[in-house]
Amino acid sequence: MTERKGNISVNTSDIFPIIKKWLYSEHDIFIRELVANATDAITKRHTLSRNLNVEIPQGSINISVNKDNKLITISDNGLGMSEADIEKYIAQLAFSGAEEFVKKLKDEGAEDGQDIIGKFGLGFYSAFMVADKVEIESLSMNEGAKATKWICEGDTEYTFTDSTKETIGTTIYLHINEESAEFLNEWKLSETLRNHCDYMPYEIGVLDEMKPPQKPLKEDGTVDEEAPAVAVTPTIINETRPIWKRDPKELKDEDYKEFYRKQFPMDGDPLFWIHLKVDHPFTLEGVLFFPKFNPMKPQNEHNIRLYCKQVFVSDNVKNVIPDFLSLLKGSIDSVDIPLNVSRSSLQGDPNVQKISNYVVKKVAEALKVLFKKDREKFETIWEDIHLFIKYGCVSDPKFDELMRERVVYKASNGKYLTLGEYLEATPEKYKEKMKGKVLYFEKEKSDAALKNQLLAEGLLAIECDDHIDPHFFQHTETKKIGEETLQFVSVDSEIGNLLESENTTEEDMKIKDLFSNILAPKKEGEENSLDGNDVEISKITGSTTPAYFKVDEQMKRFAKMAQSMGQQNTMFPTKKTLVINPSSPLIQNALKIHEKGGNEALVEKICHHVEDLALISSEGLKADEKELFIARTQDLMQELTTLAL
Numbered sequence: 001m002t003e004r005k006g007n008i009s010v011n012t013s014d015i016f017p018i019i020k021k022w023l024y025s026e027h028d029i030f031i032r033e034l035v036a037n038a039t040d041a042i043t044k045r046h047t048l049s050r051n052l053n054v055e056i057p058q059g060s061i062n063i064s065v066n067k068d069n070k071l072i073t074i075s076d077n078g079l080g081m082s083e084a085d086i087e088k089y090i091a092q093l094a095f096s097g098a099e100e101f102v103k104k105l106k107d108e109g110a111e112d113g114q115d116i117i118g119k120f121g122l123g124f125y126s127a128f129m130v131a132d133k134v135e136i137e138s139l140s141m142n143e144g145a146k147a148t149k150w151i152c153e154g155d156t157e158y159t160f161t162d163s164t165k166e167t168i169g170t171t172i173y174l175h176i177n178e179e180s181a182e183f184l185n186e187w188k189l190s191e192t193l194r195n196h197c198d199y200m201p202y203e204i205g206v207l208d209e210m211k212p213p214q215k216p217l218k219e220d221g222t223v224d225e226e227a228p229a230v231a232v233t234p235t236i237i238n239e240t241r242p243i244w245k246r247d248p249k250e251l252k253d254e255d256y257k258e259f260y261r262k263q264f265p266m267d268g269d270p271l272f273w274i275h276l277k278v279d280h281p282f283t284l285e286g287v288l289f290f291p292k293f294n295p296m297k298p299q300n301e302h303n304i305r306l307y308c309k310q311v312f313v314s315d316n317v318k319n320v321i322p323d324f325l326s327l328l329k330g331s332i333d334s335v336d337i338p339l340n341v342s343r344s345s346l347q348g349d350p351n352v353q354k355i356s357n358y359v360v361k362k363v364a365e366a367l368k369v370l371f372k373k374d375r376e377k378f379e380t381i382w383e384d385i386h387l388f389i390k391y392g393c394v395s396d397p398k399f400d401e402l403m404r405e406r407v408v409y410k411a412s413n414g415k416y417l418t419l420g421e422y423l424e425a426t427p428e429k430y431k432e433k434m435k436g437k438v439l440y441f442e443k444e445k446s447d448a449a450l451k452n453q454l455l456a457e458g459l460l461a462i463e464c465d466d467h468i469d470p471h472f473f474q475h476t477e478t479k480k481i482g483e484e485t486l487q488f489v490s491v492d493s494e495i496g497n498l499l500e501s502e503n504t505t506e507e508d509m510k511i512k513d514l515f516s517n518i519l520a521p522k523k524e525g526e527e528n529s530l531d532g533n534d535v536e537i538s539k540i541t542g543s544t545t546p547a548y549f550k551v552d553e554q555m556k557r558f559a560k561m562a563q564s565m566g567q568q569n570t571m572f573p574t575k576k577t578l579v580i581n582p583s584s585p586l587i588q589n590a591l592k593i594h595e596k597g598g599n600e601a602l603v604e605k606i607c608h609h610v611e612d613l614a615l616i617s618s619e620g621l622k623a624d625e626k627e628l629f630i631a632r633t634q635d636l637m638q639e640l641t642t643l644a645l
Contacts, residue, residue: 003161027180030130031189032196033123034074034172035061035204036311041078041170042202045141048079059202062234063193066209067184070176072131077169081138083148083160090124090136090150091158127172128154130180135173137163186211190237196312199242199331205234242310244285244333248275260289263305264329268292271381274366276332278358282351286332288363293327293384307333319352322360324392324399332359357398364402371406379416382408390472404479409462412441412451417460419481427458433498436484440464440473441491447617449545450491456542457499461491492550492618496579501541508582511591512537515580518607534577546584547614549576578611586610605636 042059049056057077064073081089127134132154139147147163165171182188186208197204213229243251243259260270270289278284288304302315303326310333318326320337336351367389371378389407393400408416417425419438426434439461441451451461464473473488516535555575580587590606593599612629615621621629 003159005157005159027126027129028183028192029196030126030174031063031074031183031192032311033126035063035193035197035200036309037124038074038076038078038170039200039202039309039311041076041080043078045077045079045168048141060205061200061202062205062207063189064207064209064234065184065186065189068210070181070184072174072176072183072189073171074174075169075171077167080140080145080168080170081136081148082140082142082145083150085140086136086138086148086150086160127174130176130183131174132177133175135175136170137165137173138170139163139165139168141168190235193237198238198312199240199307199310200238201240201310203236203240204238205236207232207234242331242333244275244277244287244331245310248277251275256287256289259287260329263331264291264303267329270329271384272366272370272377273330274362276359276362282334282336282354282358284332284334284336284355284358286330286334288325288328288330288332288359290381290385291327291329293387303327303329305331306337307331308337309333309335313337320355320359322356322392322396322399324388324395325359325363327388327391328363360392360396360399361402363392364399367403368406379408382410382416387468390468394468394471394475400475400479404476405481411460411462412455413460417462419476419486422460422462423481423484425460430457430459430498434459436486437494438462438486438488439491439494440469440488442466445619446491447545447548447614449543449617450495450548453499453540453543453545454491454495459498464488489553490551490556492548492579493553493556495540496538496550499541499543500538502539504537504539504582507591508537508539510595511580511582511587514591514594514603515578515607515610518604519578519611534575536577536579537582538579539583540581543581544584545581545617546586546610547578547580549614549618550579551576578614580610602636602639605632605639608632609636 038061039059042061045056046059060077062073062075065071066073134152134154136150137147138150139145147165149161149163149165150158151161152158176184183192186206190206193204193206211232213231215223215225215229216227218224243255246255256273257269260267260273270291273287273289276284276286276288291303304317304321305315306313306317306320317332320332321328334355337355367378367385386407389403393403393407405418405420408418409422411417411422411425422438439454439459441461441463443463443465445466454461464470477485477487479485512535520535552575582588586606587610590603590610593606594603609632612621612625612632615625616629
């Protein structure tokens with residue numbers, strides 16, 4: 001047996017302690033790096049063999065663990081290496097750039113060395129994060145090649161010796177250190193591989209060498225007790241052809257759903273999906289899913305998995321995918337995204353922005369196609385996708401330009417309309433009054449009676465929520481829809497301008513004074529009450545509602561803005577106006593009882609009850625207001641029933 005010693009071509013002896021120190025927090029990446037290297041070796045052998053017209057076996061990677069020997073073995077049938085190859089690619093080239101980096105690290109006293117491996121070709125040396133000793137046995141595919149063995153014990157000295165390896169490929173032996181003994185557990189190693197290598201292009205088999213022979217299973221899944229025990233075979237842990245590598249034309253809906261269930265087993269089926277595939281000016285493949293939105297479930301920013309040549313890289317894709325698309329789920333595979341050593345964060349590169357723009361464009365185009373070809377489905381899933389679409393329009397000008405006129409709104413007649421369709425639906429007799437305006441009502445807050453009164457006149461209002469819509473409305477008002485610039489106005493602030501039918505009479509003013517004196521009494525020396533709500537009179541066409549509250553549109557928006565910034569409304573209280581309908585029989589009766597005299601207590605209770613009903617019909621009552629309402633209602637009912645006896 002011949003033996004030759006050598007030294008790794010780097011002048012500093014503490015490269016290994018640095019590797020272990022800086023990468024210890026992610027020491028499970030060693031298996032990813034070594035399997036990725038094995039994959040590259042197999043791919044290169046396949047490419048060279050095709051050029052030489054030589055038949056070769058199917059590529060495979062086998063990993064075995066032996067807890068007693070503290071050994072992990074990784075074997076591939078790739079192109080293999082000669083002693084010269086190992087000398088060049090393992091002992092020399094990998095460290096040629098590292099020396100400069102280590103020097104800079106020491107000179108600057110840097111605290112963050114996350115860029116060592118990978119950036120300087122040190123992927124193989126991640127093995128020393130978990131191993132005290134590493135051995136490589138390899139036989140090159142080159143004709144006449146001689147097998148060789150390389151041994152290194154975590155310092156700059158290494159040894160070459162003869163090998164008895166007879167099959168082309170490379171086998172790496174990792175003598176695991178005490179701190180990394182967890183990887184000698186087959187389950188732990190398999191889970192790590194599934195996390196990082198679940199879609200590698202070649203089969204990865206895992207075997208625990210300590211497992212005793214086992215009896216085979218019958219077709220029904222039960223153990224065949226009569227059969228002799230057989231040696232345990234490796235368990236294949238990966239799927240070699242992920243869905244994004246397949247032709248969309250050969251895929252069925254169930255194929256996409258099955259892939260989604262595997263990735264996100266706790267979710268229901270996705271709403272729909274986009275298959276990404278581009279090869280110029282960069283390479284990118286992937287599938288993005290639109291999940292069903294669950295407001296009760298915390299949103300996770302790590303729903304899109306980034307791969308490089310089918311090797312899992314990261315689920316932190318902030319620099320690749322715009323924030324608004326983080327609500328989507330799925331996988332993206334690209335060789336054109338630059339990565340650091342741990343492959344867990346992205347480095348600046350023009351391709352990153354190009355890829356981001358491409359993904360945004362493809363998402364918008366898919367939504368446009370769905371809107372045009374299957375409007376019914378688009379509307380069916382709108383409640384689940386509207387948040388991210390509106391967020392996208394507000395935050396991304398390109399996405400906004402593509403999607404602005406395809407945003408739909410749920411109207412008071414139950415239909416979904418674009419703003420263009422909404423404007424066309426305005427009755428002719430109201431077109432002048434409604435010019436440049438869009439009526440809206442707040443979901444579960446606005447007075448439903450007002451919405452219905454407008455609907456009876458053919459005037460539609462769109463539904464809005466408390467979260468994204470205030471910002472989205474403000475954004476939309478700065479853009480043009482067709483040739484028009486629009487303004488969103490609430491039904492309570494606008495209904496009087498649209499449907500007020502008559503001028504106020506002397507009797508109407510008496511009603512106003514009555515309610516003002518009881519609900520918003522003036523304080524001495526003041527023209528108006530500062531504590532109570534203002535009171536107005538308005539006769540609305542066809543209205544039977546006794547009263548409603550309206551809030552100035554600008555004041556309402558200011559309050560929403562302050563609320564979104566975490567400010568309390570007590571600092572800038574919103575002034576509300578109680579609008580009384582003098583045509584309501586209840587209001588007229590209250591005036592008659594007042595003018596008759598002798599029962600002012602009942603009149604006061606009626607006025608407060610009208611105010612409470614207006615509050616309930618809009619934003620609802622606060623806890624203390626509910627107690628008052630219940631007490632007043634009980635008193636009122638008792639008095640009315642007493643009068644009826």
